[in-house]
Amino acid sequence: MLPVTTGISPPRRARVGSTSNLTRRLGRQAGTPAAIVLAALILIGGISFLLHNRISDEEEGHGLHVVSSKRRSLADDSGGSGSGVAERIQLLAEGAELENDRMAQLEDEQQQEDSDSELSGTLFGAKEGVKLANGQQVAAMAAKTGARNAANSRTRSTQFQKASPSRFAKKLEETRHRVGLQAASRQRYSAIVSSFPSQPEPAVEELSEAEVARRREAIKAAMLHSWRGYEKYAWGQDELCPVSQQGKNSFGGLGATMIDALDTLHMMGFHEEYGRAAEWVRSEMPLNASFDASVFETIIRVVGGMLAAHDMTGDKVMLERAQQVADRILPAYNTTTKIPLNIINLATQQAKNPTWNQRASTLAEFGTHQVEFWRLSQSTGNDTYAELAEGTIRHLHKGWPQQGVMPLFISPTTGNFTARRVSFGALGDSYYEYLLKMWLIKGRQDEMYRSMWERAMDEMINKLVFTSREGLTYVAEFDRSIIKHKFDHLVCFVPGMLALGAHSGAVQGAKAERYMQLAADLTHTCWQMYHRMPSGLSPEYVTFSAQGMKVGAAYNLLRPEALEAMWYMWRLTHDWKYRAWGWQVFQAFEAHCKVEAGYSGIKDVRAATPVPDDTQQSFFLAETLKYLFLLFSDDSAFDMDEWVLNTEAHPLRTTQPKQEEQQHERQQQERKRWWWPPSRSKSGGGLISGSDGSGSIAR
Numbered sequence: 112m113l114p115v116t117t118g119i120s121p122p123r124r125a126r127v128g129s130t131s132n133l134t135r136r137l138g139r140q141a142g143t144p145a146a147i148v149l150a151a152l153i154l155i156g157g158i159s160f161l162l163h164n165r166i167s168d169e170e171e172g173h174g175l176h177v178v179s180s181k182r183r184s185l186a187d188d189s190g191g192s193g194s195g196v197a198e199r200i201q202l203l204a205e206g207a208e209l210e211n212d213r214m215a216q217l218e219d220e221q222q223q224e225d226s227d228s229e230l231s232g233t234l235f236g237a238k239e240g241v242k243l244a245n246g247q248q249v250a251a252m253a254a255k256t257g258a259r260n261a262a263n264s265r266t267r268s269t270q271f272q273k274a275s276p277s278r279f280a281k282k283l284e285e286t287r288h289r290v291g292l293q294a295a296s297r298q299r300y301s302a303i304v305s306s307f308p309s310q311p312e313p314a315v316e317e318l319s320e321a322e323v324a325r326r327r328e329a330i331k332a333a334m335l336h337s338w339r340g341y342e343k344y345a346w347g348q349d350e351l352c353p354v355s356q357q358g359k360n361s362f363g364g365l366g367a368t369m370i371d372a373l374d375t376l377h378m379m380g381f382h383e384e385y386g387r388a389a390e391w392v393r394s395e396m397p398l399n400a401s402f403d404a405s406v407f408e409t410i411i412r413v414v415g416g417m418l419a420a421h422d423m424t425g426d427k428v429m430l431e432r433a434q435q436v437a438d439r440i441l442p443a444y445n446t447t448t449k450i451p452l453n454i455i456n457l458a459t460q461q462a463k464n465p466t467w468n469q470r471a472s473t474l475a476e477f478g479t480h481q482v483e484f485w486r487l488s489q490s491t492g493n494d495t496y497a498e499l500a501e502g503t504i505r506h507l508h509k510g511w512p513q514q515g516v517m518p519l520f521i522s523p524t525t526g527n528f529t530a531r532r533v534s535f536g537a538l539g540d541s542y543y544e545y546l547l548k549m550w551l552i553k554g555r556q557d558e559m560y561r562s563m564w565e566r567a568m569d570e571m572i573n574k575l576v577f578t579s580r581e582g583l584t585y586v587a588e589f590d591r592s593i594i595k596h597k598f599d600h601l602v603c604f605v606p607g608m609l610a611l612g613a614h615s616g617a618v619q620g621a622k623a624e625r626y627m628q629l630a631a632d633l634t635h636t637c638w639q640m641y642h643r644m645p646s647g648l649s650p651e652y653v654t655f656s657a658q659g660m661k662v663g664a665a666y667n668l669l670r671p672e673a674l675e676a677m678w679y680m681w682r683l684t685h686d687w688k689y690r691a692w693g694w695q696v697f698q699a700f701e702a703h704c705k706v707e708a709g710y711s712g713i714k715d716v717r718a719a720t721p722v723p724d725d726t727q728q729s730f731f732l733a734e735t736l737k738y739l740f741l742l743f744s745d746d747s748a749f750d751m752d753e754w755v756l757n758t759e760a761h762p763l764r765t766t767q768p769k770q771e772e773q774q775h776e777r778q779q780q781e782r783k784r785w786w787w788p789p790s791r792s793k794s795g796g797g798l799i800s801g802s803d804g805s806g807s808i809a810r
């Protein structure tokens with residue numbers, strides 16, 4: 112079965128049609144008192160179902176926060192720690208908010224049919240600050256859920272019939288309150304971006320060597336500033352709270368920022384700082400903190416960070432520690448299908464999955480161990496790690512051989528997908544990245560990964576890539592046969608990945624050119640997400656509708672993906688606009704995120720003076736500043752043939768393709784890549800910092 116591909120249909124028309132049917136049905140029902148009662152019952156059924164789920168999430172929600180910030184869209188306004196509960200509520204709200212075409216349709220019909228407005232207004236209390244259109248839409252959603260629920264679940268409907276009227280009224284009141292709050296905040300967030308004053312256009316010009324060096328120094332100074340704050344206030348903890356000037360543990364207490372910063376410090380030539388961090392890893396890093404750690408985060412940040420430090424310096428302690436942490440994670444793989452669970456307690460080694468998605472394992476989580484575990488096996492000579500991690504990909508390859516894009520959730524018990532939601536953003540993203548990067552790190556020979564990647568990219572391009580009326584290209588999401596025109600900042604990793612794939616020969620000829628063009632278009636959209644905001648910083652996600660790009664969630668967590676794209680595009684085209692864009696993004700971080708003790712995320716990118724969220728994410732040091740540094744470094748700073756960056760931007764050594772193959776490939780590249788710039792300075796394969804000579808790396 113092909114749960115996704117069969118489900119994605121050319122979306123817009125079909126969807127708008129069915130929505131309008133739903134609306135008409137509601138409108139007709141509104142005509143008779145009996146129909147109103149029926150609609151209300153269905154609606155209440157939906158609400159009780161949603162409430163029930165929310166309550167059980169809250170009961171079992173413990174531990175969810177640990178898998179928060181790298182890959183999830185955080186739902187709460189504060190930009191603080193996300194949770195399954197928050198995400199569920201967000202999904203509900205998104206369901207109401209993000210169906211933009213549908214929303215427009217509803218609004219049109221609303222003008223024509225007063226009865227619709229009355230119905231939704233009555234049910235959802237416009238008086239309480241819920242905008243009519245939102246109310247109507249939530250009502251439509253809830254009614255739809257209710258109808259599905261009533262049809263599918265006798266149990267739940269009996270439950271809801273048994274509920275006493277007063278309990279019922281209370282629940283309705285609670286839900287109304289919650290939905291009201293949510294709708295009000297959504298409304299706040301959906302200001303149309305195109306109406307914002309734009310930042311001044313950056314001058315796109317070729318810079319002198321001295322100017323490039325000056326900018327590189329400014330970026331290094333930012334790294335030092337972030338690091339010093341961490342050293343002073345949060346030493347040994349996962350993250351710095353730069354405003355309250357303290358530390359916090361959010362990833363298992365393994366010193367995530369310390370380890371994430373290692374290779375960036377080393378690349379930038381901060382050897383004393385590197386030395387202090389390495390000494391902490393050697394003698395103080397706790398391996399058994401009793402904390403529900405995310406398997407995924409621990410692998411990409413901690414295992415990946417130490418493997419990179421080992422690859423860059425040859426320091427054996429880094430490898431030993433990486434292996435020790437990996438060994439503590441392995442029990443997560445002890446499932447009938449060998450699909451790993453998402454959460455593990457490093458002290459007790461008890462593994463589990465979160466409850467909010469029916470204890471399924473998440474695509475981006477189990478699909479993002481392969482590069483680290485493969486490299487770990489290579490470095491230690493023990494195949495266990497690679498075999499386990501690669502086993503999950505082989506499972507997908509064997510079970511769904513024709514399918515490229517995969518749903519987000521899979522049951523570790525049955526090995527089957529449990530939902531049909533698809534995303535290249537939160538929960539899905541780095542699975543696709545690792546298909547390509549596994550092909551690269553294994554010496555470009557393992558056809559399984561390459562073909563799976565190509566299939567996924569082609570499906571993405573055919574079904575999920577859209578261009579907005581204002582000419583911005585984006586990758587949409589898919590959920591139960593509905594396309595959601597939502598674009599996470601996280602998806603800005605896609606252009607870098609496409610460019611890397613095209614450059615490295617994963618696809619060739621005209622197709623490589625198409626991928627490269629799409630990479631350029633998407634990078635432009637990612638840039639616009641910064642450029643159009645009053646603060647010059649991107650929101651967490653935007654949505655697209657007939658009116659244009661809108662802000663989805665307004666917070667900024669200092670995320671790296673857009674800069675990652677700009678760096679890859681700079682490297683592969685040497686178009687100066689990418690340096691101009693990247694510099695402007697850096698200026699916005701300097702203006703709005705820099706505080707006395709480091710850099711903080713902000714709560715609302717539309718504010719002239721944004722409020723800080725008091726978190727310096729560890730990926731700011733691992734990725735954001737590293738990509739900026741590379742953007743203003745010579746090409747020789749990073750050899751793309753010898754190194755692959757894991758999804759946390761930790762560089763790992765690749766296995767080189769055989770000599771002849773390499774030569775053949777080069778010839779092909781020269782023939783077929785018209786955009787490929789003349790080689791500027793070919794390094795000897797090292798990973799060294801810019802032309803100022805700092806931070807060269809010993810083997």
Ligand SMILES: *[C@@H]1O[C@H](CO)[C@@H](O)[C@H](O)[C@H]1NC(C)=O
Pocket residue numbers: 399400401458
């Ligand atoms: C972790 O290990 C250390 C020494 O190996 C021990 O003293 C400590 O109690 C352990 N902590 C936990 C939470 O198991």
Ligand SMILES: *[C@@H]1O[C@H](CO)[C@@H](O)[C@H](O)[C@H]1NC(C)=O
Pocket residue numbers: 442445
């Ligand atoms: C794996 O799981 C089985 C069944 O749950 C259990 O009996 C076994 O001890 C576990 N093995 C490890 C290494 O955790």
Ligand SMILES: *[C@@H]1O[C@H](CO)[C@@H](O)[C@H](O)[C@H]1NC(C)=O
Pocket residue numbers: 438441493494495
């Ligand atoms: C490889 O590592 C696994 C997991 O730590 C261990 O159980 C196994 O004994 C190791 N194999 C060898 C040959 O060292």
Ligand SMILES: *[C@@H]1O[C@H](CO)[C@@H](O)[C@H](O)[C@H]1NC(C)=O
Pocket residue numbers: 112524525526527
């Ligand atoms: C997985 O799904 C397939 C196809 O729907 C079904 O035949 C199979 O029984 C399922 N496996 C399990 C273990 O549920």
